[in-house]
Amino acid sequence: MIQTACLILLPFASFAEKSHEQMGDAYYKKKDFGLARIEYDRAILDSSNESVRAKIGLTLIRERRFRQAIESLQGKSFDIMYFRMYGDLRANFRNRFLMDQGELEESKLPESKKDLGRLLAGTLYLEDGDFDRARIHFEKLQRETENERVRIAASETLTAMTTYNEIPRKSVWLAAGLSALLPGSGQVYSRNVADGLTAFAFTSVLCGSAAYMNHLETRARSGHGGSIIMGILGLGFYLTNITGAAASAGRFNTFQERKFQQTIRDRFFNIDFVEQTSDIRFETSF
Numbered sequence: 001m002i003q004t005a006c007l008i009l010l011p012f013a014s015f016a017e018k019s020h021e022q023m024g025d026a027y028y029k030k031k032d033f034g035l036a037r038i039e040y041d042r043a044i045l046d047s048s049n050e051s052v053r054a055k056i057g058l059t060l061i062r063e064r065r066f067r068q069a070i071e072s073l074q075g076k077s078f079d080i081m082y083f084r085m086y087g088d089l090r091a092n093f094r095n096r097f098l099m100d101q102g103e104l105e106e107s108k109l110p111e112s113k114k115d116l117g118r119l120l121a122g123t124l125y126l127e128d129g130d131f132d133r134a135r136i137h138f139e140k141l142q143r144e145t146e147n148e149r150v151r152i153a154a155s156e157t158l159t160a161m162t163t164y165n166e167i168p169r170k171s172v173w174l175a176a177g178l179s180a181l182l183p184g185s186g187q188v189y190s191r192n193v194a195d196g197l198t199a200f201a202f203t204s205v206l207c208g209s210a211a212y213m214n215h216l217e218t219r220a221r222s223g224h225g226g227s228i229i230m231g232i233l234g235l236g237f238y239l240t241n242i243t244g245a246a247a248s249a250g251r252f253n254t255f256q257e258r259k260f261q262q263t264i265r266d267r268f269f270n271i272d273f274v275e276q277t278s279d280i281r282f283e284t285s286f
Contacts (some may be wrong), residue, residue: 019283021052033059054280055077057087061271066091078104078113079278085120086274094124116277117259119150122157123269126261131164149277167256170249179245183238186245190252199241207238211277 026038037059043052053075060069066087073084081104088097097120104117118141125134135158142154170190179186184200187193 015104021055022283024052024055026058028055029282031062033062050075050077050080051163051280054083054278055279057083058271058275058280061087061090064090070096075267076107078107078109079280082113082116082274082278084272085117087237089120089123089269097121097124112145112150115145115147115150118145119153120269120274122154123265129257129261131161134220135161151274153222153268157264160264164260167254172246172249172253175245175249176242179242183241183245184245186242187248190245192248192252195244195248198242199237203237207235 020039020043024036024043027033027039030074035058040056040059043049044056053072054077057069057073057080061083069087070084070091070093070286073080073087075081081100085097085100085104087102088094096120101117101121104114107114107202118137122134122141123136125131125137138154138158141195142151142158145151145154175186175190177186178189179199182200183203184196186196187196187199
């Protein structure tokens with residue numbers, strides 16, 4: 001009797017699991033990721049359901065909860081490892097990314113799947129600003145991969161990288177030279193107007209005070225101790241203004257390079273690309 005009842009109830013249990021996953025898919029497609037994750041949690045009947053686990057990790061990534069996504073993505077399927085690697089990148093877990101990539105490389109998955117992990121790995125060179133190694137990496141991947149999506153992405157990335165030399169930059173030496181001639185002008189040249197005005201004001205006040213104090217001391221025929229001290233302070237601010245201008249130009253260049261790297265990552269290595277190149281499929285029919 002008990003066995004008969006179990007056989008009768010088993011199809012309903014399977015249907016219930018499928019329904020929760022389908023509902024999760026429907027919510028996911030509507031971008032209601034919180035409700036999607038709740039339905040996916042209900043769909044998991046045991047730890048072997050790695051497809052649903054991958055979807056849970058994907059919803060957490062969509063919600064920018066990268067650490068939780070990484071913790072939830074436990075398993076050996078391609079989607080789980082692939083999503084976990086992407087989560088590592090977004091959470092800036094470089095060492096963990098390399099470990100997960102190594103696990104993917106050692107798996108028995110097809111080379112076409114491993115090439116997707118290699119494609120993501122190329123972003124590490126971009127993050128480091130090492131465009132020479134990034135170019136070599138993507139050229140090799142483009143040449144050797146049999147995965148058409150990887151080949152296209154590598155090719156488009158290489159094309160985008162050709163504009164690297166067109167990034168707006170400021171000359172460190174010119175910034176320093178301008179501030180040597182007129183304190184603060186190097187910072188203004190580097191688009192740091194607030195620092196430029198501050199440098200001009202402090203240097204002008206201190207140097208002007210030193211000159212005026214020297215004039216008063218000369219008229220009074222007294223020692224020049226006060227003007228010397230004020231002059232030393234003014235000279236210190238003047239020299240600091242020059243080095244600050246050079247640093248301001250360097251920060252401007254670094255910001256522009258990181259902005260360029262971010263543009264490439266957002267364009268070619270975003271979550272939409274990762275989802276589309278995964279094996280995840282969504283069933284929204286009931």
